[in-house]
Amino acid sequence: MALSREQIAQRIARELEDGFYVNLGIGIPTLVANYIPEGIEVMLQSENGLLGMGPFPTEDEIDADMINAGKQTVTAATGASIFSSAESFAMIRGGHVDLTVLGAFEVDVNGNIASWMIPGKLIKGMGGAMDLVAGAENIIVTMTHASKHGESKLLTNCTLPLTGAGCIKKVLTDLAFLEIKDGAFHLKERAPGVSVEEIIEKTEGKLVVPEHVPEMTFA
């Protein structure tokens, strides 16, 4: 069966290492914060200028001057630092963030990503996404494997305008965990009960399938 939103977040959380500075995009990536494994500490970077994002505030703690990049009210964790947008993107662009997790419309075998613009629809802007994908060494893209109409989002060439070129190495979909290298998707894990055949069928870009593809397990 396809992974639930929570399972996607759980699987991504396994990529976290103790001491990681992590930027989580809006949507499913935000849920990762709920599944940080025992014994591991990470610090969340919010690109509006906060390193060490804490939980949402209680009613009493709400403060208009304390928000995250999703414009939600938040708190600062112990040991947090707060700084300007220029400093925040110096961190991001300079490659100091250990892991970035974000959503996308499409990725392709060359590590290109399209996530911000659908021609013909109203364009609201890229926000910090282009900086995040250009700056990070270690990025996980999370998305559904195919559209509702069954069209693959893992392509030979992205069809939508790009957010970044050649920068994506890991993709987690609702069906599989894949790595991108040498111009192909490499199937690493599949969702519980999802067959390799289904993944092959729903992957338009070149897919390398090893002899054994382990199934993800969830507690």
Add this chain to the structure above:
Amino acid sequence: MALSREQIAQRIARELEDGFYVNLGIGIPTLVANYIPEGIEVMLQSENGLLGMGPFPTEDEIDADMINAGKQTVTAATGASIFSSAESFAMIRGGHVDLTVLGAFEVDVNGNIASWMIPGKLIKGMGGAMDLVAGAENIIVTMTHASKHGESKLLTNCTLPLTGAGCIKKVLTDLAFLEIKDGAFHLKERAPGVSVEEIIEKTEGKLVVPEHVPEMTFA
């Protein structure tokens, strides 16, 4: 008679306006701080990261962490701010300093300045001088009009390696105050008792002399 060091400082101080942010170079320029006219307040910028330099400390106040760009112990004036070298030169390069005063070996009719390097002698470095002359709109260069051997330092073309190109508009020597424009030095004032003839003789670059050249007066 040629101006004394103190008179040079006094004359420069007349260029100060209330509310000016000023960077004073090492040597004679530093003395300007002693002659700030009544009713005028200026803030001194020290390029190592201090805006609002105060007087030297008393013995009791001395603090190794509080120095100026000449590496002298100083104090912070009321309302001072302290910041990094990058921020300090953002101010300087960005043209936010209202007046810069510095010494030089040579200037020429095109506003070029040479102040940091004499080939064949040991080169210690330009420090912040190149940034200061490139960043400021309003610069006063102060120097002796001629060398001890009588060779002019106000030239058609600088002979020494430049500190900056086309950036100097005002020069105060021990003999005269001059402005540089349209490829010439324009004589504006002369030191008390110094003849226009002497200034003409000691100025190698093109010199424009108006009908009347007022004499500087000192209290």
Add this chain to the structure above:
Amino acid sequence: MSGFNKVVNSYEEAMAGLEDGMTVIAGGFGLCGIPENLIAQIRKMGTKELTFVSNNCGVDDFGLGILLVDRQIKKMISSYVGENALFEKQLLAGELEVELTPQGTLAEKMRAGGAGIPAFYTATGYGTPVGEGKEVREFNGRKYIMEESITGDFAIVKGWKADTYGNVIYRDTAQNFNPMAATAGKITVVEVEEIVQPGELKPTEIHTPGIYVNRVIKGSFEKRIEQRTVRQS
């Protein structure tokens, strides 16, 4: 009165000199840390054909969004816009121009503008629509695009506290774009919640040194919250 006293006592004075067709750089992220009263003053003045450099364009009835009502904005340079209906309408009708700029590039363009750096290279946007028409150059085997800096005729900034000399500190994440905006205006106006005497702010804690600031005014602020999210206590 000291030549360093930047305090003005009315919003008319604060925005005096703003003219049709000018470029205004504004601090703020979403509705957080926006100079709300300076924006309201621009609304009141009715100045037209303005170009705004700001990460966002407010919402329908708050922030820069209120300048859409009388079509005061000609162009937005922003990373994310369209949280309001009027914006969308004017954009689709071709009455409003938008130059979408990645958030980090936008912050750096403002900083560079204030710091006398006319252009810099970044990998952000290479190979995307943002990079089209821009110079591409390779450094150490990687491709970068050249981005030019931004300066404004005015910068409008929201601080927390300022002293009368214009030294400013910001509160929490209301800092965001404000310090860079402050450096990049020919005339920089800062509105704050509290004005203190010189010497009351610690020199090493000042975020924006007064050298960047031309006018300071004390305001009172609504500080509207865009996404009110809470946990149970």
Add this chain to the structure above:
Amino acid sequence: MSGFNKVVNSYEEAMAGLEDGMTVIAGGFGLCGIPENLIAQIRKMGTKELTFVSNNCGVDDFGLGILLVDRQIKKMISSYVGENALFEKQLLAGELEVELTPQGTLAEKMRAGGAGIPAFYTATGYGTPVGEGKEVREFNGRKYIMEESITGDFAIVKGWKADTYGNVIYRDTAQNFNPMAATAGKITVVEVEEIVQPGELKPTEIHTPGIYVNRVIKGSFEKRIEQRTVRQS
């Protein structure tokens, strides 16, 4: 123990991994705010052929000057050097290479290095020996030169206080080049006068966020004064 605990307990550990031929970026201006014990540790290790990026090179028996004794420095990238006799001797003998860089350009090169900006344009040095061989480009009628950023294998930094997560604040003008140096090292080592617990430094007052810092060590400091100038009280 948290993965964010950056504290090390010996100078050996602090500088572990430094190898011959590496590039080290050092904070400090003159003898103010220099990482004096980290420098002393490099002396002790005897590492050779080092390139140092630092505004100055100390004096004969203090600061980076002490690394000249055993000829540990191959090259200095600095704005002002030569406050010591040994430096002069090695320079004239061709045993030491110097790349003189304007002070503001040097600060910006470090910042750019840490911020993922491979190059920027500045008017500083145009038309001078510093501009020779560098690309010249005109923006708005003025000429600028392209300067490339700097990063180091190590950055050595002197802070005032740090928390165990590596958040650092600097004291007065001992800040100088330290914040930029901190961003530009593959491994950034900060020595401080006091280590506090996370939460003790106010988030908006932190000069260097811990994300840039790999190791923190508490030292004791001589803090030598170069030009002792006083007034009568």
